[in-house]
Structure formats: C-alpha cells, structure tokens
Amino acid sequence: MKPAPFDYSAPRTVPEALALLADEERDPKVVAGGQSLIPMLNMRLARPGLLVDVTRIPGLDRITVDAGGALHIGAAVRQARAAADPVVRSGWPLLAAATGHIGHPQIRARGTVGGSLVHHDPAAELPTAALALDARFVIAGPAGERTVAAADFFVATFQTAVAPDELLTEVVLPPCAGGWAFEEHARRHGDFATVGVAVRLERAAGAAGAIGAARVVFCGAGSVPLRLPAAEAALTGSDAGPAALDAARAAALAHLEPSDDVHATAAHRRETAAHLLVRACTTAWERTR
C-alpha cells in the first residue's frame, strides 16, 4: 500500500521543529530514520498530515562526552554510527552491543537512536539498554526543556513520556563501570528479539570476590523494559558462583510474566529469559576482571 498524502518539512533548528509540531490541524509527526514510521504510514496505521524530519538539525547528530564523563547522544544519531563509535564502544560497550542486535545493517544505517527509543517497541534493544545504563532523556517542548529518567520514560507499548508536540533531543548516559552483557534470542537473524536481557555487575570495593551492585533488565518480557529486583538482590553480595546464578535464574522463573503471541509462548519466553540471564551474568562477571 501507499501512504495517505502528507506534507514534508525538514527544519534546521529545534525551535523551528517545535513550531511545526504545534500545527494541530495537520496532525504533525516527527520522522527520523523512518524505519518504523514509514511502514506504519504505508499500512495506513498512521495518517499524519505533516512529517517533520529532524535528521537535518545540527547538534541532534552529535556524540560527545561532558566534563563529568557522561555520554551525550543526539536523538538523530544513526544506530550504525552509535554502534561503531569508538567512544561508545570503549565507555558504554553495552549500548554498542545492544545496538548491534537491531534488525539488519540497512535498518541500522537509517534508523536513529532517538527513533527507536521514542517508538518503544517492547522487544526493542535500545530501551532495555537505556534503562540498564540509567539513561536520562532530554525532551524539548513548547514549555522549554525537561529531563526524564529512564525509569519514567517508557510508559507502555509504543508509548513514552514524549508528547506529540515535543521532541527528544538527546540521551545522556552516566559513566559506566563494571562488567556487562547483552544477550537475546531471536527466531531468525535480524528479527526482533523473542526475549533479551541486559546485565551490569560491579565488584564490591575491598571484597574482590563479591558483586557490589547488579542491574538486570529484560526486553520482550512485558510492555516496558523490565528490571528484575529479585534477581538483582540474589546476585548482590554473592560471588557469582553456581548458587547465586541458580537463585537469579529462579527469580526470573518466579517473577517474569511475559505474554503469549505468535512468536513464542509465555512459558518459552520465561525459560529462555532465565537461561539468557545466567549466560549474561557469567559473561558480565568475567568482564569485571
């Protein structure tokens, strides 16, 4: 199918983009890489009268590190560029690894970091990585700029804290220490994940053999990226040995409540998630060395 007719505008500044997004009559919509939006237009699941292309706004394509060591990624940075960026790969390797799992090279070459985060498919990799990395989201709107923490950004399937007249401008990731891993299962290479997990582990200060802090976040296990405090508690203070891994696995089996769909049953998702968690914890712990 072909999309319904729409106007197109490519503003060069954030205020220009916001002025276009305020045009309620034309029901405007931001377009970035178009990898999720254009199929929706083609299937007529969305019929905006105006597309506001944010990929030509200088600054939205920037990757920088501030004086405090936090990474700033412009919303319009292409996924392939984020995955290949040497600063991202060395300082925030979890983000680079998660991005590398998105679809195929062609998708990552066009798709943007911000587009994936605002689109918020519950099986998507970047929302899960963002929550695991304590991302903060900078959102520009008619009332000025606001910053939203990852825990408050993802509201429900295909829904985030970004309002229709607002624009995600950048994502900020604090410095990232410790070991990490991102594991996912997909039925075919390049498919969305059936389920996946991001793990971060830090060694306890002065206790070389113990986990000081753990972060466990799943994708494909609910309507938003899902932190699993029971697994984090089972890991924290442990030596990441078999007993701790069994406890983390049991926590996943006990607490995850994924849904059935055409791709997998809930039981299959839960078992796979528990298995991936053990594998990810083992890798993350190795990487703390």
Ligand SMILES: Cc1cc2nc3c(=O)[nH]c(=O)nc-3n(C[C@H](O)[C@H](O)[C@H](O)COP(=O)(O)OP(=O)(O)OC[C@H]3O[C@@H](n4cnc5c(N)ncnc54)[C@H](O)[C@@H]3O)c2cc1C
């Ligand atoms: C064949 C195929 C396979 C794919 N596989 C995967 C996969 O395995 N994992 C995965 O995570 N994704 C996958 N995707 C989706 C891909 O990651 C998209 O790139 C991403 O979901 C959307 O990014 P985009 O830049 O293309 O955004 P667009 O499609 O342009 O926009 C998506 C949505 O976000 C909004 N938006 C975009 N940027 C902003 C902004 N800065 N501020 C406010 N709103 C904004 C748009 O209005 C729209 O609602 C796949 C896509 C295809 C076509």
